[in-house]
Amino acid sequence: MPCLEMLIELFRQNGRKITPQRRLILEVLTQHSEHPTAEEIYQQVVITMPDVSRATVYNTLRELMTLGGVTEAFESGEGGVRYETNPGNHHHLFCTRCYKLVDIHHDFAEVALSPGELAGYQIVGHQVTFYGLCPDCQEREKDEVLSSEM
Amino acid sequence: MPCLEMLIELFRQNGRKITPQRRLILEVLTQHSEHPTAEEIYQQVVITMPDVSRATVYNTLRELMTLGGVTEAFESGEGGVRYETNPGNHHHLFCTRCYKLVDIHHDFAEVALSPGELAGYQIVGHQVTFYGLCPDCQEREKDEVLSSEM
DNA sequence: GTCTCTGCAAAGTCTTTGCAATACG
DNA sequence: CGTATTGCAAAGACTTTGCAGAGAC
Numbered sequence: 001m002p003c004l005e006m007l008i009e010l011f012r013q014n015g016r017k018i019t020p021q022r023r024l025i026l027e028v029l030t031q032h033s034e035h036p037t038a039e040e041i042y043q044q045v046v047i048t049m050p051d052v053s054r055a056t057v058y059n060t061l062r063e064l065m066t067l068g069g070v071t072e073a074f075e076s077g078e079g080g081v082r083y084e085t086n087p088g089n090h091h092h093l094f095c096t097r098c099y100k101l102v103d104i105h106h107d108f109a110e111v112a113l114s115p116g117e118l119a120g121y122q123i124v125g126h127q128v129t130f131y132g133l134c135p136d137c138q139e140r141e142k143d144e145v146l147s148s149e150m
Numbered sequence: 151m152p153c154l155e156m157l158i159e160l161f162r163q164n165g166r167k168i169t170p171q172r173r174l175i176l177e178v179l180t181q182h183s184e185h186p187t188a189e190e191i192y193q194q195v196v197i198t199m200p201d202v203s204r205a206t207v208y209n210t211l212r213e214l215m216t217l218g219g220v221t222e223a224f225e226s227g228e229g230g231v232r233y234e235t236n237p238g239n240h241h242h243l244f245c246t247r248c249y250k251l252v253d254i255h256h257d258f259a260e261v262a263l264s265p266g267e268l269a270g271y272q273i274v275g276h277q278v279t280f281y282g283l284c285p286d287c288q289e290r291e292k293d294e295v296l297s298s299e300m
Numbered sequence: 301g302t303c304t305c306t307g308c309a310a311a312g313t314c315t316t317t318g319c320a321a322t323a324c325g
Numbered sequence: 326c327g328t329a330t331t332g333c334a335a336a337g338a339c340t341t342t343g344c345a346g347a348g349a350c
Contacts, residue, residue, distance in 0.1 A: 017304060017349050038340080053307045058340060060305095080339055093271050104267055110260055111278055117254055120285035121243050128261055128278050135270035167324045167329060188315080203332045208315060210330095230314055306347070316337070324329080 004030050007069050007085070014067055021045075021052050025060045035073050035082040035101050073101065091127055095134035097141075104130070154180050157219050157235070164217055171195075171202050175210045185223050185232040185251050223251065241277055245284040247291075254280070 007026045008018055016022075028044045029036070036044070042057045061083060064070045073084040073092070082101065093102040108128055133141065157176045158168055166172075178194045179186070186194070192207045211233060214220045223234040223242070232251065243252040258278055283291065 015304090019305060019349070021306070039338095051307075053309095054339095055308080055341075056306060062341090093269065095271070096274070102269060104263065106263065106267060108261060108278075111258060113254065113256065113280065117256060119243065119252060120288075121245070121280065121282045122288055123280050123282040124246070125282075126278055126280045128258075128276055130263065130271070130273050130276045132271045132273035132275075138270075138272055165329090169324070169330065171331070189313095201332075203334095204314095205316075205333080206331060212316090302350095304347105304349080306345105308344095310342085312339105312341070314337105314339080317335085319333095320331105322329105322331070325327100 007064070010067050010069050011063070016063065016067075021049065021056050022060050024049055024052070025057055026064075029064075029070065029083065030085055035084045037080045037082050039080060041083070092129040093134075094129050094131050095137055096131050097133055097137040100134055102134075157214070160217050160219050161213070166213065166217075171199065171206050172210050174199055174202070175207055176214075179214075179220065179233065180235055185234045187230045187232050189230060191233070242279040243284075244279055244281050245287055246281050247283055247287040250284055252284075254278075 004023075004026055007030065008023065011018055011022065024045055025041060028041050032041070032044070038054075038057055038061055041061070042052070042054050045052050045057060061070065065072070070083045070085050073082045089105070089107060091104045091106060091108065093104055094100075108126070111126055111128065113123070154173075154176055157180065158173065161168055161172065174195055175191060178191050182191070182194070188204075188207055188211055191211070192202070192204050195202050195207060211220065215222070220233045220235050223232045239255070239257060241254045241256060241258065243254055244250075258276070261276055261278065263273070
């Protein structure tokens, strides 16, 4: 659903121009299955278009944010803000050790607040994040326990 | 629950020393009802102890993180990472416009994933974040609509 | 042709580090 | 007393800005 055409349309409809740089940035963003940082997007972009500057990447991401095409996801750990398209109905599995962030597609329709708890907020969505150790980090923890016991 | 004594105990038990600076930083952190940024903690700290440096605040927060006494909450918007004590059972109400973050105390015990969805993760907790407009920002939006209609 | 966008480099934020002096336990 | 911690200033990481020239529509 976060297809390239939709994002391009979004730019067009808001009077923004579609430059090759922007198109490429959007492509990288939509094809990236993880949640890239600005720097990662930049690195990906310069492979095919070496003269693109970081400023352009940052500018484009910021434009996209104000247009609602991406959101900043979870920045915890290192490396700067991570971006994600399709802020729609999906949730996260977050490794507290290596900071990997994985999408879950599951409908938590039952999650809702009572009017009293809303404190007057007008809710537009919600997201559930599960914290834990990813399989790789579970292994690493085991190894550490073993070596510390020696 | 995130009382000062617990955090101090946490430092002690890990062989850390309790300096007046640290004590003050921990006090500010536990008494702060919102989710302060490092800078906000610093500003609060220098009121009573003007010679404390930012480095000390950052160092202490980092120590606390590795000891598990605080977590980085949601950084979305501006101003840097926000910290929070009691990462326990509570959830968030997040204003997408002014980035205010409010705690909700509600037990979403029904939120769980099937083994297949876990992808091998060992879950230790979960957090639900509701997105929307806080009452103040709803007002601001209304005002904008009115003025743009003229 | 107009007006936005780009690329560069410089500036701005936020955070970390190196090191000598200090002070906790 | 020994060792962790402090404060300072400088460095580092991430992001934004200013401006002249280029390019989309």
